[in-house]
Amino acid sequence: MDFSHSARSGQLLDRLDRFMREQLAPAEATYAAQQVGGSDHRRWRQPPVMEELKAKARDAGLWNLFLPDPSHGAGLSNADYAPLAERMGHSFIAPEVFNCSAPDSGNMEVLAQYGTPAQQARWLAPLLDGTIRSAFCMTEPEVASSDATNMRATATVDGDSIVLDGRKWWSTGIGHPHCRVVIFMGLSDASAEPHARHSMVLCPLDAPGVTVERMLPVFHTFDEPSGHGEVRFDQVRLPLDHVILGVGRGFEIAQGRLGPGRIHHCMRAIGAAERALAMLCQRAAARTAFGQPLARLGGNGDIIANARMAIEQARLLTLKAAWTIDTQGVKAALSLISQIKVVVPGMLQQVTDAAIQIHGGAGLSDDLPLAALYAYARVLRLADGPDEVHRAVVAKIEMKEQLRGNTR
Template sequence: MQFDYSARTKEMIERVRAFMDEHIYPNEERYAQEVMTGERWKVIEVIEELKPLARAAGLWNMFVPPVHAGAPAIHEFHFDGTPLTNMEYAPLAEEMGKVGWASEVFNCSAPDTGNMEVLARYGTQAQQDRWLAPLSAGEIRSAFLMTEPAVASSDATNIETSITRDGDHYVINGRKWWSSGVGDPRCKVNIVMGKTDPGAPKHLQQSQILVPMDTPGMTKVRPLHVFGYDDAPHGHFEVVMENVRVPVENIILGEGRGFEIAQGRLGPGRIHHCMRSIGASERALEKMCKRLKSRVAFGRPISDQGVWHERIANARIEIEQARLLCLKAAYMMDTVGNKEAKTIIAMIKVVAPNVSTKIIDMAIQAHGGGGVCQDYGLASGYAGQRTLRLADGPDEVHRQAIAKDELRRYN
């Protein structure tokens, strides 16, 4: 792999940085004020104002990879935007990750990106027309309902939500949680994973189906907090589905294909999170260094004290290591495909959020009492990054997959 970005990638990095400098960083305070004012679950106006600017600048849907020979797309869908390889997109996602809400401005935020990839790769023409088109235009948002409170959902075969055929409809019953994005009033559709045939082989029991948010029987029970943060207006909700009926044509790809779709979806989703985590680490290190240089304790700048030299050096080393591992994963996804890259994706999924939480924790320490309050964005940033050690599979599951792959070498 090449260790230098291509001329095209460098140009895209500069364009994203320029947009961030002009439109994102100057609006961080306004965003925070809008979030804290009035109704919690609402549309944030500053994001809606910035979306057309990003689209006009050609910085839209950048997560979409060019279709390669192994892609299982059924129907081609033309995305408005610039298709980028994972290698090209990685440094751009890192830049966006420096501000938690920035990726939505570019229509590159989860869970919409993963849902759009599912619909683009596996959706029917009708499903794409109804849901993918408005998602790709940033007009609506979506959610992915997989995790359940009653079972260990890190093993997707445990999922208990039932999807039962009844004539021309499927009837869905179950309880989900950590349903990211359900709180947003623009969330119009959910991709729900459940079981259509509990008697089939365990990886063929699951299916995925499209469920409009306004379908009778869909109930938002409560938002779930992370260390006290409700993550409004996006949110992570507990959702109950009671006799929810949707047409049979809402099934994605077919019965028994849910696990296959999930594996195809989670690979890109995992690495996108990791790319943004590296950006969050960079921003935390920047804040830490500026804080240390601006404060004096015991007669000299805190930045002169040796303990901080060690922490700063370790932070820089770990960021560089994480970035290189992330780029290797992106390179493999582009060259040999997501399935062959699954082990390296598992590695970066363990590394990136562990590095980001560690560096943000250092930055919190450097800010003293300010670090744990709302003034510097470090406490909320820590909450978000710590969650990523569980989202899309906990560290333990990824480490187990890595170990099994290593042991196979010696069979």
């Protein structure tokens, strides 16, 4: 395995780094100041500075970098995109600036890989242009959604229509003023085998029967302007051609969608950990207590060393997962993908917690990004499957390989 940057990836990383330092970092405070505040997503607006940054990023050729299909994006492999995602992880607003933010990135991958020409023309093209946003409606409040076969919301075929009914929540991006479409996953045939029961359907947000009932706070913050919403689908009738790939093929699509997406999440989290560690070290060097810099007190030296080692280990594991997807496909990388989803968010939570501790009370405030980074890490331990589910996947695959005699 060779994890060195390709010439193209290295060149893009240099340009991305320069853009983030010169254009994006100075605009972060303006972005925050232009937000409306509150829980009513109907009042939220896109901060004007975001649209300015997006236009500059597109002009700079730093656009849709995540898409491996060169007809739609940069044409990078997962391993080549990984360092770019890591660099974006240093800023909460960077992914949207470069049109690489979730859930849009995953939804665009679905449409690029599985969408019909008509679906791509209606929804993929404006998503690629960054003129609309989207959401993904899968998790439900009434069931343990860590087992997706539990889903009760339905997508029922009725003649030449498909009817959506049920309630979803934690639908990230649903509150964005530019959100125009969601991908809804629902039960189509309860009698089919478990992984052939569900369908994915493109649903315009303004379709009759779709109601965003509320935005859900995460650690008392509403993540404006995208947010996470609870949505009711009340007999939403759509043409059958809004189904993606075919009725009953929802899990097939999900497998293809989640592999690369988890690489993106984890590499961004590694970038966030690098930012937290940099802040920790700067504080440890600049602050003095009991006559010594904080870096020399107690076990702070060990904490710094452990953070560096944990970041390096997490990065190598994630790059291995990306390389395996590129060379052998998602199926061969299933254990690695689950491993990084446990390891990386846990590492970020640990590093950010240490950074908060060394900043004292300041680390808990909104004066610094550390509290938000900690919340982000904690959310990632549930997003795209909780730690326990991923550990179960790793254990299942490991037992199977060991009993086959495939020891490493």
